[in-house]
Amino acid sequence: MRHVVECVYKSLNHKGEELCGDKVEIVRTAGSDILVLADGLGSGVKANILSTLTSKIIATMMREGAPLEDTVETISSTLPLCSVRHLAYSTFSILEIAHDGRAHLVEFDNPACFCLRNGELIRPSFVKREIAGKEIHESFFQVELGDYYVLVSDGVIYAGVGETLNFGWTWDHVADYLRQESKKRPSAHRLAHQLSAACNDLYMGKPGDDTTVAVAKVIPASRVHLLASPPQDKKDDERMVREFMKDSDIRIVCGGTSGNMVARVLEKPLKASLDYSDPSLPPTAEIEGISLVTEGVLTLSKTLEILRQCVTDTGEVENLDLLDGNNGAAQIAKIILEKCTHLSLYIGQAINPAHQNPDLPFDLSIKARLLEELAELAGKLGRVVERYYY
């Protein structure tokens, strides 16, 4: 099975706290993807230290292939005792999905993982094990393309407790919500942010507990190729376009001159639209065989603005409307966030003399830097990024 596990998480901090007491670690090894969610006792600094230690130890030991027993025992004997409660305690969930689709789920005192397949809840059977005095639930199952696995801290199932809801949102109702939402086939990013925003609403913007959502979605590999700027040497135009077109699922061309070059090499017309749905950005264009053709620097600057907001995992709930905007920048951001597992940048190093014009109200000569930042942000989002220079 050729699949990729897309992992996205979002945390809301306990009201008034600068630190979150929940911690998520995402580890990609040669053979599997590992998602760890830990929820430390209490809130603030203490909880943050407990959950950080727990998730880091688990992630590091699992990455190096340590057995579960050793990992759990290490946590038990390492965590500092809480001076108030005389406990060393952090809950955790570990979801490991191997590249052949075999999954291993280990849970200790967190709400049970929500497993969704084809819009329905599935409940993998689990066995109870006791390790270092902790009762652990362990299950083994096989994932399928399109599956969602949602790990949450208890702040999610207690969302709104004593405020908007007497007993909080509850596991069953969260499950219903996820079942409904999953039918719309959202990206992991969208589902994580929707669930997190729903919790924030139930808490009326003031979470009574650290609230964390981590979504893993099993998706097919999708290779996005993005071409920006023509090559330094005009002789390389054809080679650059040929390599850009090869082995790609989605093709984006960023830049007017680049668009003209691609159109010329492919011998297809470039049709620029005059639809200024967002007057601050130049419109997009069409070339047959290319998914998206946009203007360059102004559009990329805006794309980065959107992506920067989306890579923050904690704090403010982001505005998903930004992604759905009808302009070139939002369309690029949306492709990278929701439809991309592998991003290849084809970067031409020609200097555009028009961009050196000091009379313009915007510095257009920054494209190279924008592309480096795009690569960096895509990397943070878990995309496999490659860069080719011409």
Add this chain to the structure above:
Amino acid sequence: MEIVLCVGSSCHLKGAPAILRRINALIADYRLEDRITLSGSFCMDQCTKGNSGVCVKVDGRIHSVTAATIDDFFRREVVQKLEEAKE
């Protein structure tokens, strides 16, 4: 008659959106909807010529147009030419 407006980065910064709005308004004022096709283009390779305006191509000829000159330009290069063509 074919009018092509550049919507590339430089022309965008030089005011292409405002020029487009004005051209659309002028086309409506002169009731030329049936006689003009208006389309967009990414860069006409004029950027280094030091023009301060937005590139507008009318039947293959490239002009540089600003918000201050668009009305005169339209009368001279579009309305007048269309009338000449009629005669």
